Amino acid sequence: MIHLARRADRIKPSPTIAISTKAQEMKAAGRDVINLGSGEPDFDTPQHIKDAAIAAMQAGATKYTAVGGISELKSVVSEKFRRENTLDYAPSQIIVSTGAKQSIYNLMMAVLNTGDEAVFFAPYWVSYPDMALLADATPVAISSDSPHTKITPQQLASVLNNKTKMLLLNSPSNPSGVLYDKVELAALGAVLRDFPDVVIASDDIYEHIRYEGRPFHNILNACPDLAGRTVIINGVSKAYAMTGWRIGYAAGPEYLIKAMTKIQSQGTSNPCSIAQAAAQAAIEAGTDCVEPMLEAFARRRSMVSEKLNAIDCVDFPPIEGAFYAFASAEAAITKLYEAGRISAQTDLAFCDYLLENAGVAMVPGSAFGCENCFRLSFATADNLLEQAVERIGNALA
The missing domain is CATH 3.40.640.10 (Type I PLP-dependent aspartate aminotransferase-like (Major domain))
Known part of the structure; x- marks a missing residue:
């Protein structure tokens, strides 16, 4: 067997790509999944x-x-x-x-x-x-x-x-x-x-x-x-x-x-x-062509902020820039773990639970060096984003 270089063993695949890949595989298998994992605007490149x-x-x-x-x-x-x-x-x-x-x-x-x-x-x-x-x-x-x-x-x-x-x-x-x-x-x-x-x-x-x-x-x-x-x-x-x-x-x-x-x-x-x-x-x-995208991001930011803040066990502060919501889910993780709905008290188990039970793909905060959190991208269509946040709320109710 060929031994890999040590540098290949030092690193891990991109967690955001891994989440998106799993979401795509579930979609291909016929599952209803909304992917909020990747940091990619849903708009087409301007003409x-x-x-x-x-x-x-x-x-x-x-x-x-x-x-x-x-x-x-x-x-x-x-x-x-x-x-x-x-x-x-x-x-x-x-x-x-x-x-x-x-x-x-x-x-x-x-x-x-x-x-x-x-x-x-x-x-x-x-x-x-x-x-x-x-x-x-x-x-x-x-x-x-x-x-x-x-x-x-x-x-x-x-x-x-x-x-x-x-x-x-x-x-x-x-x-x-x-x-x-x-x-x-x-x-x-x-x-x-x-x-x-x-x-x-x-x-x-x-x-x-x-x-x-x-x-x-x-x-x-x-x-x-x-x-x-x-x-x-x-x-x-x-x-x-x-x-x-x-x-x-x-x-x-x-x-x-x-x-x-x-x-x-x-x-x-x-x-x-x-x-x-x-x-x-x-x-x-x-940047004139960027303005309509920014208006959409701002609208989505407001909607996501309102709905996430309505979930009791999610701590969600204001977003100043970019198109991500990064929230603490420590209370939600504890609640799910104590209820026996996740097998480990981690953000990875939390995000896997939401993917499997709510059909929403997000990235665990530990991938960004901050445990017990999650990141969702609101660079996606308004109707899908609204559905996704409602699913998250229902799954944590």
Whole structure:
């Protein structure tokens, strides 16, 4: 028998993909399942973006491109940063990747060595720790007092040390929806100044999905002096409903972008040429086409909030950004366990119970480093979402 490399044993498959796969298998078997597990907008990609892809194909843009992306897209991304974020990046400071996930992976592979620590805030996106492990580094999660309490400067300072080589900031957050304001980011930046060897990765993929007029800021808007070691990561997947197009991008110091490009050259090489043309059209046209989606997300957020808060054994705080509801189910888990309806007092057993008995697929909070919670995505059709939340309420009644 062939023995696998140790790095393959270190990591686990993506829990969100695993939940979606099980839901699809149950649907294929004839079960009535509503999948609220995956973070994917249910909207179609706007027509002008699809038209740009068709035009690119017809023009013969079907060949290899530069490893780090076509110059036209990099120029559009550069202008986007100036227009929307008041940040100035030359095209040589930008890389285009096969999704924002690859940009983060490239950065970790470029920066982290054996024994280094990569720090992030819990609850965290499921891939952060496993990507750090693939880079042979140690993932370190900072937990706040509750899933929706922001990390304080004191908590950050207590974790950083001479082994820390990367800090990942995700705001608005997947899964919690927490959004850090400029003052809070400035306070975190003040701590980071005492640790000059730490590379800062700002994961801004949910930048445009915010509620009640909350403004967006990233760490460089609050602390421009940290630009020499900060990489901003973004993409078109969430805001423009382009998950399948797989285009993300990163901007930062040229020496880091060059290292990330070199790693990408030996991994996947360039992103899809046609998808790059589509992304160029999306970013160039601005966010007008995003507004109807945001209106729908806001409507769904209100409905989900109202119905989840009506369930006695679910603790559900407000959502500031992204399109997820992340709630504590500790009381519900205890209730089901004591009633003999689940075999273990865990969020995994809780989510499995709801999948089997209510036909609703969600992701257990332990996948995000926060036990006894669950995450549901409200990036799905209103009628299905309403049915799903009602099923959850009935299953816990």
